[in-house]
Each structure stands twice: as C-alpha cells, then as structure tokens.
Amino acid sequence: MTTFIIRRLFWTIPVILLVILLTFTMMRQIQGNPFRKSERAVPEAVQRNLERKFNLDKPWYLQYAYYVKGVATYDLGPSLVLRGRTVNDIVEEHFPVSIELGLYAFLFALITGVPLGMIAALRHNTALDYGAMFFSNVGHAVPSFLVATLLIYFFALQWGDVTGLPTSGWSSWEHKILPSIALGLGPMALFARLVRGTMLETLQQDYVRTARAKGLHYRRVVGLHVLRNSLIPVVTAAGPLLGFIITGSFIIELIFNVPGIGQYFVTAVNARDYSVVMGLTVLLSVIVIGANLVVDILYGILDPRTRDART
Amino acid sequence: MALLEVRNLATHFFTREGTVRAVDGVSFALEPGKTLGIVGESGSGKSVTALSIMGLIPKPPAEIVSGDVLFEGRDLTKLSEKQLEDVRGREIAMIFQDPMTSLNPTLTIGTQITETIRRHYDVPKQQARKKAVELLEEVQIPRAADRLDDYPHRFSGGMRQRVMIAIALSCDPKLLIADEPTTALDVTVQAAVLDLLDDLRQAHEMAMILITHDMGVVAESADDIVVMYGGQIVEHASVNDLFDRPEHPYTEALLGALPQIEGEGIRTGRLTAIPGRPPDLKNPPPACRFAPRCPYANANDSCATVIPELREIRKDHWVRTAHPACERAGAREPEKVQA
Amino acid sequence: MVANPTDIREEGIAVEPGAAPASGAPLRQSNLWRDAWRRYIRNRGAVVAGSIFVLVLLYCLIAPILSPHDPNAVDFAMASQNPTWEHPFGTDKFGRDLFTRTALGGRVSMAIGFGATLAILAIGVVYGAISGFVGGRLDNGLMRFLDALYGLPYLPFAIITLAIIGKTNLWTMMVALSIASWFTAARIVRGQVITLKENDYVRAAKAVGARWYRILGRHLLPNTLGVLIIAIFLELPAVILGEAFLSFIGLGISPPDASWGAMAQEGRTVYRTHPTAIIVPSIAIATLVLCANFVADGLRDALDPRTKES
Numbered sequence: 001m002t003t004f005i006i007r008r009l010f011w012t013i014p015v016i017l018l019v020i021l022l023t024f025t026m027m028r029q030i031q032g033n034p035f036r037k038s039e040r041a042v043p044e045a046v047q048r049n050l051e052r053k054f055n056l057d058k059p060w061y062l063q064y065a066y067y068v069k070g071v072a073t074y075d076l077g078p079s080l081v082l083r084g085r086t087v088n089d090i091v092e093e094h095f096p097v098s099i100e101l102g103l104y105a106f107l108f109a110l111i112t113g114v115p116l117g118m119i120a121a122l123r124h125n126t127a128l129d130y131g132a133m134f135f136s137n138v139g140h141a142v143p144s145f146l147v148a149t150l151l152i153y154f155f156a157l158q159w160g161d162v163t164g165l166p167t168s169g170w171s172s173w174e175h176k177i178l179p180s181i182a183l184g185l186g187p188m189a190l191f192a193r194l195v196r197g198t199m200l201e202t203l204q205q206d207y208v209r210t211a212r213a214k215g216l217h218y219r220r221v222v223g224l225h226v227l228r229n230s231l232i233p234v235v236t237a238a239g240p241l242l243g244f245i246i247t248g249s250f251i252i253e254l255i256f257n258v259p260g261i262g263q264y265f266v267t268a269v270n271a272r273d274y275s276v277v278m279g280l281t282v283l284l285s286v287i288v289i290g291a292n293l294v295v296d297i298l299y300g301i302l303d304p305r306t307r308d309a310r311t
Numbered sequence: 312m313a314l315l316e317v318r319n320l321a322t323h324f325f326t327r328e329g330t331v332r333a334v335d336g337v338s339f340a341l342e343p344g345k346t347l348g349i350v351g352e353s354g355s356g357k358s359v360t361a362l363s364i365m366g367l368i369p370k371p372p373a374e375i376v377s378g379d380v381l382f383e384g385r386d387l388t389k390l391s392e393k394q395l396e397d398v399r400g401r402e403i404a405m406i407f408q409d410p411m412t413s414l415n416p417t418l419t420i421g422t423q424i425t426e427t428i429r430r431h432y433d434v435p436k437q438q439a440r441k442k443a444v445e446l447l448e449e450v451q452i453p454r455a456a457d458r459l460d461d462y463p464h465r466f467s468g469g470m471r472q473r474v475m476i477a478i479a480l481s482c483d484p485k486l487l488i489a490d491e492p493t494t495a496l497d498v499t500v501q502a503a504v505l506d507l508l509d510d511l512r513q514a515h516e517m518a519m520i521l522i523t524h525d526m527g528v529v530a531e532s533a534d535d536i537v538v539m540y541g542g543q544i545v546e547h548a549s550v551n552d553l554f555d556r557p558e559h560p561y562t563e564a565l566l567g568a569l570p571q572i573e574g575e576g577i578r579t580g581r582l583t584a585i586p587g588r589p590p591d592l593k594n595p596p597p598a599c600r601f602a603p604r605c606p607y608a609n610a611n612d613s614c615a616t617v618i619p620e621l622r623e624i625r626k627d628h629w630v631r632t633a634h635p636a637c638e639r640a641g642a643r644e645p646e647k648v649q650a
Numbered sequence: 651m652v653a654n655p656t657d658i659r660e661e662g663i664a665v666e667p668g669a670a671p672a673s674g675a676p677l678r679q680s681n682l683w684r685d686a687w688r689r690y691i692r693n694r695g696a697v698v699a700g701s702i703f704v705l706v707l708l709y710c711l712i713a714p715i716l717s718p719h720d721p722n723a724v725d726f727a728m729a730s731q732n733p734t735w736e737h738p739f740g741t742d743k744f745g746r747d748l749f750t751r752t753a754l755g756g757r758v759s760m761a762i763g764f765g766a767t768l769a770i771l772a773i774g775v776v777y778g779a780i781s782g783f784v785g786g787r788l789d790n791g792l793m794r795f796l797d798a799l800y801g802l803p804y805l806p807f808a809i810i811t812l813a814i815i816g817k818t819n820l821w822t823m824m825v826a827l828s829i830a831s832w833f834t835a836a837r838i839v840r841g842q843v844i845t846l847k848e849n850d851y852v853r854a855a856k857a858v859g860a861r862w863y864r865i866l867g868r869h870l871l872p873n874t875l876g877v878l879i880i881a882i883f884l885e886l887p888a889v890i891l892g893e894a895f896l897s898f899i900g901l902g903i904s905p906p907d908a909s910w911g912a913m914a915q916e917g918r919t920v921y922r923t924h925p926t927a928i929i930v931p932s933i934a935i936a937t938l939v940l941c942a943n944f945v946a947d948g949l950r951d952a953l954d955p956r957t958k959e960s
C-alpha cells in the first residue's frame with residue numbers, strides 16, 4: 001500500500017508540470033500585452049523596464065521555468081493590474097471563502113444525496129424510488145443560476161421575514177445557507193443517482209446473499225457489505241465532482257455576491273489581469289489533480305484488488 | 312422426528328411476463344446426520360427450493376405461495392425476518408455455487424469468518440479469530456493463521472470454496488445446504504472438495520442437502536436422492552434403489568447420460584445428452600411436465616391430459632410418471648448395453 | 651473484374667453463410683439496430699423524453715417564423731408582462747416577446763450545443779481510435795496524457811480560450827466549449843475499440859490479411875456508432891449548460907442574438923420584480939437537459955441489453 005501511494009504521488013509531479021505548461025502556453029497566446037494597451041500611453045523605456053521586471057523579455061522556456069519555480073515555492077507573482085498586490089494576496093483573500101462554500105456544498109450533497117440514493121435502491125420500483133429519482137434528475141438538469149435565483153426569490157425575498165435569510169453576501173452563517181444549497185443541489189443529484197445505481201447492482205451480488213445466509217442482521221448486510229462496495233464508484237466520481245463544484249462556484253459566487261475565487265476569476269479575465277488568471281487556473285488544476293490523487297488512494301483502501309494490481 | 316420436513320412447498324416468481332412456477336409442490340424429509348441429494352437440470356427448481364428453506368428468495372418477484380418448511384418442528388415460512396436471521400448460519404448454513412463471487416472482495420476472509428461467529432455467539436474478537444484459524448485448518452488451508460488477513464482475490468477457486476465451507480461450519484449448524492458446491496471448480500479439485508465436505512459432515516454430525524445437476528456427485532455421499540424436473544419431484548428413493556432400478560424415464564436418461572467407467576462405477580457427466588429442452592415454467596405442459604421429452608409418452612394417451620401423482624411404486628421409492636420402468640411392456644434394461 | 655487477392659479472400663469470408671465468425675459482424679449489426687429500436691420504444695420514459703426533445707427542437711425552428719412579434723422590437727409600454735394569450739411566456743424588461751425570443755435563443759443554444767458536441771466527438775473519435783487501435787506504448791502515453799487532464803474544470807480553460815480568440819461568436823463558443831471537454835469521449839471510444847479489437851470477427855479479418863484501415867473503417871468504427879450516439883446525448887446537456895454558464899457570467903455571444911444563458915443573465919437583473927424573465931429560459935434549458943439525459947439512458951438500455959433488467 002505504501003509503495004502504491006509513493007508511486008502515485010511521484011506520478012503527479014509530471015502531471016502538474018504538464019498542466020502548468022498547457023496553461024502557460026494558452027496564456028501566451030492571448031493577444032494584447034497588459035502593458036501595451038493603447039489607452040495607457042507609457043513611454044517605451046518604462047515598458048521595457050516593466051517587461052524585464054516580469055521576465056517578459058526572456059525566452060518562453062525560461063519564463064516557464066521561472067513560473068514552475070514560482071508555483072513550487074508558492075510565489076505566483078504580482079498582479080499585473082492591481083499595483084502592489086500579488087496573486088498570493090488575492091488567493092489568500094478569496095480562496096478560503098471558495099473552499100468554505102465548496103465544502104458546505106459537498107457536505108450538503110453527501111448527507112442528503114447518499115441517503116436519498118440508498119432509500120431509492122432499497123425501495124426499488126416503489127413510489128419512493130420514482131420520486132427520489134425524479135427529484136434527482138430534475139436537480140441534475142436545472143441550471144444552478146435558476147436554483148440560486150429561486151432560492152433567493154422565495155427564501156430571502158418572499159418569506160424573508162420568516163426565514164431571516166439575506167439575499168447576498170458572506171459575512172454571517174445565515175449568508176452561507178442559500179449559496180451552499182444552491183451549489184450542492186447538482187452534486188446531490190449526482191450522488192443520489194450514483195449510489196442508487198451501484199447499490200442496486202451490489203444488492204444482486206452473490207456475496208450479499210452469502211452475508212444474509214450467514215444470518216447477519218439486515219443492518220450489517222446493508223451497512224457494511226452493500227454500502228462499502230457501493231461507495232467505490234461514488235469515491236471515483238468525487239474527482240469530476242470537484243470540477244463540477246468549481247464550475248458551479250463561478251455562477252453561485254456571482255449571484256450571491258460571495259467574495260470567492262470564482263467571482264474574482266471573471267473580474268480578472270475582464271481586467272486582463274493575466275497573472276491572476278493564470279495563477280488561479282493553475283491553482284484550481286492542482287487542486288483537482290490533488291483530489292484525483294486522494295480518490296485513487298481511497299480507492300486502493302476500499303478495493304483491495306487494485307492494490308495488488310498496481311504495486 | 313425429522314430434522315427438516317418440507318411439505319408441499321410452492322415458490323412462484325411473479326414477473327411482468329407471467330407467473331413462473333419455479334417450485335411447485337415439493338415435499339421431502341431429512342433425518343439428522345443424513346445426506347439428501349437433489350438432482351436436476353438448471354431451472355428445475357432445486358436452487359429455489361434451497362433458497363426457500365433459508366428464506367433467501369428474492370422478494371419481489373418471488374413469493375412462497377404455499378407449503379411448510381418444518382425445521383425441528385418449527386415452520387420457517389412463518390418466522391419473521393429477525394427470527395430467520397437467528398436460524399441462518401447458526402442452525403442451517405449454506406454454501407453456494409460460485410466461490411469466486413460468493414465472498415465479499417473488500418473484506419478479509421478473517422472478517423468474513425469472525426463476523427459470522429460473533430453474530431451468533433457472544434465471544435471476544437481474539438477468541439473468534441482463534442476459532443477462525445481452527446476452521447481454516449479444518450478445511451485444510453495451509454498456513455491458516457497467516458492467511459486470515461488476506462483478501463479473497465488472493466485465493467484460488469478451490470481455496471475460496473474451502474473458506475466458504477469454513478464459514479458455514481463456524482457455528483456448528485445442524486443442517487448444511489450445498490448448492491452445486493463443485494460445479495464452478497476445476498475437475499481436479501472437485502473430488503477433493505466433495506470428500507472434504509463429506510468428512511466434515513460426519514465429523515460435525517450434520518445433515519446435508521447436496522444440490523447438483525451431476526449424478527456422479529451424489530452417488531457416493533447421498534443417502535437419499537430427489538430428482539427434480541420442472542419445479543416438481545419426479546422421483547425420490549434411496550441412492551442404491553435409484554441407481555439400481557430407476558423408474559422415471561428422466562432419471563433413466565440422467566443415468567444413461569453418465570459415462571460408465573469399468574469397475575469404478577459412476578464418475579462425472581453432463582445432462583446434455585437428453586434431447587429437448589426443460590419446460591417453460593410460465594406455461595408448463597398441461598399434465599405431465601416431462602411428456603414433451605418423454606420417449607414413452609404418446610400424443611393420445613393420458614400424459615397430455617392427466618396430471619401424474621407422485622406415487623409409491625414400492626417401499627420408499629416414489630415416482631411421478633405414467634410409464635415407470637417396472638410397468639412398461641417388456642420391462643427394463645434400455646441403456647445398459649455394453650459393446 | 652479483377653480485384654487484388656486480399657479483397658477476394660475477405661469477400662469470401664463475408665459471403666459464406668454463418669460459417670466463419672467474420673460473417674457474424676454485418677448480420678449482428680442489422681439485428682442490433684432493429685432490436686435496439688424495439689427495446690427503446692418499449693421504454694415509456696425514454697419515448698416521452700425523446701418526443702419532448704423533438705417538440706422543443708420544432709418549437710425553436712418554427713415559432714419565430716409563425717410568430718407575429720418582432721423578437722427585437724422594443725416596447726416599454728409592454729415591458730415585464732406576465733404570460734398572457736398574446737405573449738404566452740410574457741415579455742422581458744424591454745417589452746420583447748419571450749415566446750419568440752426563447753425560440754430564437756434555443757436556436758443559438760442548440761447550434762452551439764450540437765456544434766460543440768460534434769467537435770468533442772470528432773476529437774474523441776480520432777484520439778480514442780488511434781490510441782485503442784495502435785495500442786502499445788503510444789496508447790499508454792496517450793492515456794497517461796488523458797489521465798493527467800481528467801477532471802480538470804472546463805470553465806477556466808473555456809474562458810481563457812475565449813480570451814485567446816479575442817471575440818465571441820457561434821464558432822468561438824464551440825471551440826471554447828469543446829477544448830476541455832473531449833477527454834471522456836476519447837476514453838469511451840478507446841474502450842470500445844479495444845473491446846471490439848479482441849472480437850472474433852476482427853481477429854478473423856486480421857487473420858485473412860485485411861489491412862488496418864479496412865478493419866478500422868469497416869469493423870471498428872461502425873460498431874462504435876451506438877456508443878457515439880449515446881455520447882451525443884450525454885455531451886449535449888453538458889455543453890448546453892456550459893454555454894449557459896459562460897453567457898450567464900457575461901462571456902456569451904453579443905446581443906441582440908441571445909442564447910438561453912444570455913436571456914437568463916438579462917432576466918437576472920430584474921428577478922426581484924419579474925422572475926418570469928429568468929425562469930422561462932432556465933426551464934427551457936432544464937427541459938432540454940432532462941430530456942437528453944433520459945434519451946441517453948434509454949439509448950444505453952436499448953443498445954446494451956446486458957445492463958438492462960435489474
């Protein structure tokens with residue numbers, strides 16, 4: 001198991017380098033140097049100086065090397081637009097907010113979606129099953145901006161006197177309820193569908209029959225033998241799910257005016273603050289890669305067969 | 312008193328396409344310490360019979376529609392799921408056909424043995440582990456203590472079936488149901504597993520129901536044999552009487568399909584030599600279910616109109632056919648012509 | 651007529667009735683489609699979803715032609731109306747008829763959706779087929795590359811792509827939406843090609859010396875078709891939602907051509923007083939996505955009967 005983890009850890013290094021290279025290459029293609037915008041008449045000499053300061057006069061592979069070094073030492077460089085601020089500042093200011101929001105959304109999805117899927121599977125082909133699946137299908141299809149808008153419209157505006165929930169902001173726990181639910185609804189629907197599907201499959205397995213034939217209590221059969229095997233695909237889905245949550249957070253943060261990374265990303269793109277755009281993209285990618293790593297290791301723990309296959 | 316008495320058991324599957332009468336009026340009894348062989352093709356209802364006894368049929372779509380399963384006088388079909396859980400594993404244990412899929416791949420075999428022990432006995436974990444090692448030694452798994460924390464995928468098919476047997480024995484059940492225990496195994500290990508099963512049955516003084524499609528499997532270890540066809544019992548006799556003087560044309564065909572090895576008696580064989588297909592249990596033949604494949608049935612005789620009863624043709628030999636061997640003109644010896 | 655020897659031998663096998671495994675391929679195919687259709691028709695949910703899907707498509711195509719309202723005619727006297735007989739979906743804050751505008755928005759969303767989906771599948775097929783068919787070290791490398799990119803959030807990369815191109819229209823949106831979304835499609839195709847490659851009829855074709863492009867074109871890709879059709883209905887909802895997100899954060903194609911996402915963004919500015927303006931395009935998106943999901947499920951059950959019957 002340890003060799004498996006080490007090997008897997010080792011493999012993420014070239015992956016991260018590759019993703020940085022891709023992002024770096026893409027960013028270099030963007031037309032328009034932020035210092036050469038026509039509105040801002042800067043003397044040629046000053047421009048040269050600025051370019052040298054940001055290493056823009058060096059060949060691309062050196063720039064790449066500098067950037068990788070920066071990422072490795074957690075120094076994402078200065079903002080190109082906001083004077084005196086670094087990308088690190090921006091990350092430190094906005095990132096915890098996004099993490100918090102994503103975490104709440106994930107927890108909401110987990111504690112509602114998994115039981116919903118389990119109930120649907122255990123009550124297969126009953127009204128309960130159909131209801132849960134209809135809800136989950138709709139939850140998966142409705143765009144998050146509608147969910148968010150409706151939540152605000154009803155819970156903050158129409159019934160705001162009763163619920164006391166604000167329409168936007170991120171300063172108190174009341175502010176965090178609606179955005180978390182709005183962001184978590186899609187993942188919740190995904191969890192419910194996945195858990196139901198894998199659980200129905202697992203319930204048919206011979207070893208579940210064996211467990212029952214041993215006289216184990218229904219609770220232990222479902223809770224250990226069925227659930228453990230049903231959760232393997234759910235864990236595998238957690239990687240893409242993170243992408244889902246990141247994408248969703250761009251929208252949700254905008255609607256609820258949450259000062260997170262997603263909202264800032266859009267601002268930075270519009271302001272052509274490329275070092276911020278790049279820093280945030282690399283950061284988000286590294287997080288996803290890290291999540292995939294954790295998923296793989298969890299998978300190895302949950303399914304002993306993969307351990308032997310890969311070590 | 313019989314250990315197990317099954318009376319007129321009927322288990323049907325209610326599917327969208329119609330009702331499948333998988334088990335349709337099966338009765339037999341089993342004395343303590345004896346072995347009953349249930350033989351039949353796939354789809355004859357033998358596995359469903361076993362699962363009905365254990366209360367493990369998939370509901371829905373399956374349902375026990377009538378009959379009793381008396382185990383030491385208690386009717387298992389009337390028990391609640393909770394009460395049944397106490398019987399399973401403790402009083403009646405079961406092992407299944409495919410050892411590759413019957414063990415949970417994500418739990419160590421140690422866990423899978425000890426959880427059974429600890430479910431039925433109030434013992435500390437260490438003691439359960441000690442017992443598990445003894446069990447693995449008893450089923451002749453080498454280096455038992457070391458292998459306790461291995462996962463099932465590290466074991467071969469034969470070894471896994473031995474683990475299944477260890478699990479089944481873990482609570483000293485009075486009855487062991489073995490559903491095609493060797494079918495999925497290599498021919499070379501089949502005999503070893505069968506011998507082991509029979510030895511352990513004697514050592515633990517268990518009764519056993521041995522389900523198989525292979526007459527060779529039951530020939531050596533069974534006391535009585537039930538032959539099932541189309542959800543019904545077509546013949547029921549002691550092993551010697553059945554092999555010496557089979558009465559039902561289907562049984563004759565089963566035995567005829569066995570390759571005979573000189574001096575050694577009967578070994579293994581498949582049932583493919585019988586022409587025709589097993590009946591469709593959604594629309595079974597109106598009277599005798601074997602009639603469409605029976606060499607003795609005529610289109611205009613009673614086989615298509617009168618449902619044959621299971622009758623005692625001589626002492627302790629029951630058969631369900633209008634044309635038992637001993638009543639046929641010219642009688643006997645349809646197969647045993649040696650070249 | 652003279653054909654080269656390989657062709658003759660290959661034809662010989664294809665004609666022989668039921669003897670060689672190779673002849674099983676075309677025969678199995680025609681039955682496969684007929685059976686699949688029959689299974690699909692029996693799935694009530696999938697049929698309903700498919701019908702609604704077609705109805706939405708027809709609505710988007712026909713409604714703007716028949717509608718008496720100019721979709722871009724501003725009339726502040728009629729602004730922010732709730733649904734009436736005259737305006738079945740109400741009007742927006744400029745008094746424009748939402749029934750007509752939603753249909754037009756659907757055209758834009760659907761054009762981008764189908765365009766990007768086809769682009770995704772095209773990239774996926776080429777990448778996956780090469781990887782699966784060539785196999786060996788190349789396959790290993792290509793798959794490692796996919797693994798590396800797997801799960802990356804597409805939105806930042808789509809946004810950067812739009813920034814690179816520097817302008818937003820139908821075509822650039824398609825590029826932006828497909829650039830970071832083809833990984834799954836490539837994996838599916840590769841998996842399918844590898845499964846099929848091991849099939850007997852492909853082995854038989856290889857054994858008689860058929861050339862690789864013939865095996866690829868005649869045996870592998872046609873049999874991947876089913877998977878691809880399912881993939882269309884799996885990718886389409888994702889792309890349509892992606893376009894809506896991009897438009898919603900203000901990076902969509904420019905007015906007055908509005909996609910559903912752009913309409914929703916416009917509606918959001920007045921949602922406190924007139925929620926209809928955001929609800930209508932959102933429900934249109936949700937309907938299409940929901941139907942596509944159901945159609946995909948139905949197709950999967952129909953084309954792969956092994957996964958059916960639980």
